[in-house]
Amino acid sequence: MHFSSLQKFQNYLISTKLVESSQLQDCMIRLQSRGPSIDGLIRELESRHFLTPYQITKLGKRDVEGLLLGRFKLLYRNASGSFARVFRGCSVDDGRMVGIKVLRSRWAEDPRKVALFQREGELGKQLKHKNIVPIYEVGSEGNQHYLTMEFVEGGNFRELIKARGKFSILEATRYALDIAEGLEYALSSGVTHRDLKLTNVLLSSQGVAKLVDFGLAGQDATLRLIDEEVDRAVEYATLERGSGAPDNDARSDLFFLGAIYYELLTGNPPWTPSKNKEDRRKFGRYRDIRPIHEISPALPPNVINIADRLLRINPYERYQNPTAVVRDLKAVLAGFVATGSDPTALAIPAKPASPTILCVEERLRQQDSLRQYFTKHGYRVLLLRDFDRAMMRLQTDPPKGLVLMGDSLGNAAQELFQNAVSACDQAGTVVVLVLSKDQKELKSTIAETEKSRVLYEHPVTLRNIRKALEHLWNPSS
Numbered sequence: 240m241h242f243s244s245l246q247k248f249q250n251y252l253i254s255t256k257l258v259e260s261s262q263l264q265d266c267m268i269r270l271q272s273r274g275p276s277i278d279g280l281i282r283e284l285e286s287r288h289f290l291t292p293y294q295i296t297k298l299g300k301r302d303v304e305g306l307l308l309g310r311f312k313l314l315y316r317n318a319s320g321s322f323a324r325v326f327r328g329c330s331v332d333d334g335r336m337v338g339i340k341v342l343r344s345r346w347a348e349d350p351r352k353v354a355l356f357q358r359e360g361e362l363g364k365q366l367k368h369k370n371i372v373p374i375y376e377v378g379s380e381g382n383q384h385y386l387t388m389e390f391v392e393g394g395n396f397r398e399l400i401k402a403r404g405k406f407s408i409l410e411a412t413r414y415a416l417d418i419a420e421g422l423e424y425a426l427s428s429g430v431t432h433r434d435l436k437l438t439n440v441l442l443s444s445q446g447v448a449k450l451v452d453f454g455l456a457g458q459d460a461t462l463r464l465i466d467e468e469v470d471r472a473v474e475y476a477t478l479e480r481g482s483g484a485p486d487n488d489a490r491s492d493l494f495f496l497g498a499i500y501y502e503l504l505t506g507n508p509p510w511t512p513s514k515n516k517e518d519r520r521k522f523g524r525y526r527d528i529r530p531i532h533e534i535s536p537a538l539p540p541n542v543i544n545i546a547d548r549l550l551r552i553n554p555y556e557r558y559q560n561p562t563a564v565v566r567d568l569k570a571v572l573a574g575f576v577a578t579g580s581d582p583t584a585l586a587i588p589a590k591p592a593s594p595t596i597l598c599v600e601e602r603l604r605q606q607d608s609l610r611q612y613f614t615k616h617g618y619r620v621l622l623l624r625d626f627d628r629a630m631m632r633l634q635t636d637p638p639k640g641l642v643l644m645g646d647s648l649g650n651a652a653q654e655l656f657q658n659a660v661s662a663c664d665q666a667g668t669v670v671v672l673v674l675s676k677d678q679k680e681l682k683s684t685i686a687e688t689e690k691s692r693v694l695y696e697h698p699v700t701l702r703n704i705r706k707a708l709e710h711l712w713n714p715s716s
Contacts, residue, residue, distance in 0.1 A: 241301060248277045255307050256331040262289045288602045291315055293326075307331070308385050309378050311339055314603055318395075318438075322346065323356065327390060327603075336390040337375065347382045360386040363453055366428065370421030372441065372451040388451075392444040392622060394614060396499065397437035402615045405506030408542060409575055414440075415500040415545075416568040417448035422492050423561035425453070431487060433475055435495040437502065444621050473519045481522030484554040493558050494525075497549025504546065505534045526552045541571050595619040595638040596708065599629045601647040609642070612701040626655050630662055637666035640708045645674040645681075653681055660691045669711035673699050689714075 242248040249267075252258045266283040273279060281298050284290045290298070291314045297306055306313055311328040317338070318325040328339040346352035363374030363386070375387045394402075396414075406414070418440060422432065432439075432453060439452045475491050478484070484491065501509045509528040513519060531546045532538065538546075545567050551557040558564050598609050601624040613620045621638065623629045626648060629641070641663055645652045656672045663670050670691040674681055682695045692707045 242277060245275055245277055245280065248280065251303070255312075257294065257306065257312060258284065258289050262287070288604060291603050304381075305341070305383065308339060308341070308380050308383060309376075309387075311337060311387060313339060313341075315607065322352075328387070338372070338388045338390045340386040340388065342384040344382070347384060353384055356384055356386075359453060362430065363388070366425060366430065366453065368421055368424040369447065370417045370449055371425065371453075372449045389449075391441040391449060391451075392610070392620075393442045395438045396440045396442065396448075396503070399442060399614070400437065400502060400506065403617060406503045408504065408538065409572070411500060411503035412542065412568055412571050412575075413446075414442070414448040414503060415496065416565065416572065418450065418496055418499065419561050419564040419568060421448075421450040422496065423565055425450075426489055426561055431489050432492050433472065433487070435492050435499070436474075437499060440499065444619060446619065473516055474525075477520050477522055478525050481526065482552050482554055488554060489561075490554045490557050490559065493549055493561065493564060494551075494554075496564070497546055500546050500549060501528075501531055504538060504542065505531060507534055509550065539571070541567075541574070545571070594640070595621060596640045596642060597621045597623065597629055597632060597638040598642040598644070599623055599626055599647055600642075600644040601625075602644075605644065608701065613705065616705060626659075630659070633659075633662050633666055633668065637663075637668050639668060639712070641668050641670045642704060642708070643670065643672045645672060645678045652678055653685055656685060656691075656693070660688060664688075664690065669708060671704055671707045671711070673704060 242251065249263060252263060253260060262284075266280055266287060266289070267275060270276075270279050270283055278299070281290075281295060285292075285295045293313065293315050294306060297303065308328075310331050312331055313326045313328045315327045316324055317327050321343070323343055324341050326339040326341065327336065329336050342353065342356045346356075357377055360374050360377030363372075364377070367373060372389050372391060375389075378385050378387070400406075405411075418435075422435075425432065430453065432450065434452055435450075439450065441449045441451055443449060474495070478491055478494060479486065479488055498509045501507075510524045511518075518524065528550055532543050545564070548556075548558055549564065596613055596618050598606070598620065600606050600609060600622060606622045610620045610622060621632070623632065624647070626643075632638075633641070641659060643652075643656060643659060648655050652672065652674065656670070659670050668690075672685070672691070672693045674693060674695045676697055679695060682693060685693050687693055690711055692711060694703055694707060696703075
């Protein structure tokens, strides 16, 4: 898109609500001495963090397609596949965060692929369960087709395993139960997933596993029409042909649930990952899985039995429905919590071991940096833009640590920090305030306590923040 003047570019930013009027005015004031221009304004918006890197890159190329879909702004690209891309977005009306899945442009002219994409959205809108990511709406704008869904503050399980390795027995079993309950609900609605894998299970900041991407769910005329062209169907098709299972066998989802449980428990995939379609069509890949007890012999027998039964290559020897899996996983959890009788369970707490850190930060790029860094180091991360909401969360579910970013608190940083320290003292939560360069004078006026720290020495790194939190938890370390 060509903007013939700076004023027309400003009008576009305001009309689309990519930036707020006050933000634009602030940037224009700063630009006056340097000579205003479109590129200069884009650089200023970037330096002030009023736009995300994704938005800046698009505007720098004068490419506005994909910046706004319906009433939603696209902020970051979270994931990309051969069929669609997933973005983090927000409503221009109320700032509500959503996930936005967009059909890749190369499929937009193919009626069959568009039909498959829209089928996924309409099917997802019908599924309402705590362990399934809900679809809100299905839309098209010009040549772009998209779905909006719940934005899950957390990563998928492939990312989490890469960062953490294997999970504790209790965590792995909880997450397997979440998946099984999602499958149980879907099957009660006549829906099978057909694409169950680590990347299609998300872990929310509340520690709940949620299924996403029911694009291949079930079997109808739309799907049968293009099934052979859909790359994601390879594993299921290979398993079912090799094992003599009927098409669209609900037990196939349970086999791939077993593959996820296996990897959560051991940190190792049951078969060698490959992007090569011919490798993925080899039935021996799924038949010749190394028994889980050979990799992790210390696992409790009942856990081994569940994993083994889920991965039985003969579908008639496998669990026959998700309800039976739910029953056995619940029995494992009940045994751990009630008796702690198994030696491997005694060291596992009744709740997820990862400490929770709550961060107050309104800038999206910094939110992503905080989330990625602390997740990598084994923490659960909650991110809120609003201080008052953070204080409400503190009363209902206190985190282990609270991080306040001075830039987000503004001129009230000192007062809000003191309020937070008082509230956190009652909750047993430690507090770290990170001042910006413009707040240097506050450092000498804010009193620290045994459970609070103020960081200023620039640059304040994420490692500095983590070390400050850990020192407050363990002063002798």
